[in-house]
Amino acid sequence: MAEAKKLFIKTYGCQMNVYDSERMAEALGAQGYVTTDTAENADMILLNTCHIREKAAEKVYSELGRFKPLKAANPDLKIGVAGCVAQAEGEEIMRRQPLVDLVVGPQTYHRLPAMEQAVRAGARAVDTDFPEEDKFDHLPKGPRAGRGPTAFLTVQEGCDKFCAFCVVPYTRGAEVSRPVARIMAEARDLVDRGVREITLLGQNVNAYHGEGEGGAWTLARLIRALAKVDGLERIRFTTSHPNDMDDDLIAAHGDEPKLMPYLHLPVQSGSDRILKAMNRKHTAESYLRLIERLRAARPDLLLSGDFIVGFPGETETDFDDTMALVRAVHYGQAYSFKYSARPGTPAAERAGVPDDVASDRLHRLQALLTEQQRATQDSMVGREVSVLFEKPGRLPGQMVGKSDYLHAVHVKDAGAQIGQIARVRVTESAANSLAAVLI
Ligand code: SAH
Ligand code: SF4
Ligand code: F3S
16 A cells, blocks of 8 residues: 655644644545644645735745755655635745645635645646635545544634725635534534534634524524534634624523633724724724623623724824723733734725834733733632643643633643543632642
8 A cells, every 4th residue: 555645734824724724634635645743754735824914924935935945855745825825825826936836725625636636747736716616515525533622613704894904805705604504414523523612613703694494594593503412512603793793692602501601702993983994893882882791691701802903093092992992891811913904905005003103002902911811810710610621731640621711721630531521620820821620
């Protein structure tokens, strides 16, 4: 039997890319590839890229340059670029980096096996279509890999919101939801393979409207159906848009015990003027009211968010409004970014804020968010939480997992297997994790 070819995939960007990388590995698995975790001995290297900020895209080119000696040592090595940089730059990547053999966008990776054969035959291949067919219906299935107790499951892709700063509507295309039956089947398959926690993914996951029994289902309805799957113990979803948070989804946070008390709900800015310029279609006030309703449904809900500082036209007063919103919400976790102009988006045409001003605001915002994150984690000490064990810790008998609130938790003498869920009492809050004991 021929020795298996080795595939090295490096993933950048959001969780959806993590999910897509697994699907690509499966599709190439059907061609006889097995994954490896070093580029050095690979027969194929795939970079699954992110285009969200300029730095993310530039990283791809510098990484590609580093593969030059590998290709010199092994002329059979094939190098591919997938993901959102592939979608945005397509042929340009081929021109800029002759080492690249194939470029495949996020909507066409079901065609990877055919492209792989073409590049093995000496061609260079680019496919960044938005095809009619659904890639998920046409993905070859490689050998079923064993896996850990948590998994991502893409239920929705693309975005029709067109925030003025964002490339996602261009790289991922229009909003599309997968049918309910497909998602249920994939969830059951994951549970059969030992998965206990599923995170439902979508660029705007709460805009989900997939075909199910009786018509289009909402995300809340899908979550309620998934909660009935035996063996699936925890459900999460990300990322949500404030305007798509409907009544039933808010209610589900209060009455669906398998839905975990953690919600990532990006707001971007606390200034109505800037929110309008960003085309976010919500106000700071409407966001705060939404948070109130969510907390009424689930008082211990841990909130996470995304923020952009230095958006074109942002004044010190606008930034103060963002700081005020952060103080009003009190986030348990958050991501904040300096605005990065993306070619092709409406905001890229507008005059930016000086870089030193934006950097200074980012520092101040991050200091506040870090303080809130710290306070939230510290407030867990003394409390009972549940932990899903994901791996052994460094000490004998110790296990590491995630709490309901997504904090990393170390448990001594856990006496537990990977995939088990235990009730623990938190005893200590360290730099990036909690320590706890079994109850
Ligand atoms: N679909 C999600 C996430 C999109 S990308 C949502 O709607 O929230 C993740 C985050 O990257 C965004 O929430 C935003 O905070 C940030 N981001 C997107 N484009 C950016 C840009 N041009 N500059 C800086 N940050 C950006
Ligand atoms: Fe981008 Fe806005 Fe769509 Fe989120 S909602 S993916 S930030 S355009
Ligand atoms: Fe990046 Fe594309 Fe995700 S641009 S954040 S990888 S959708």
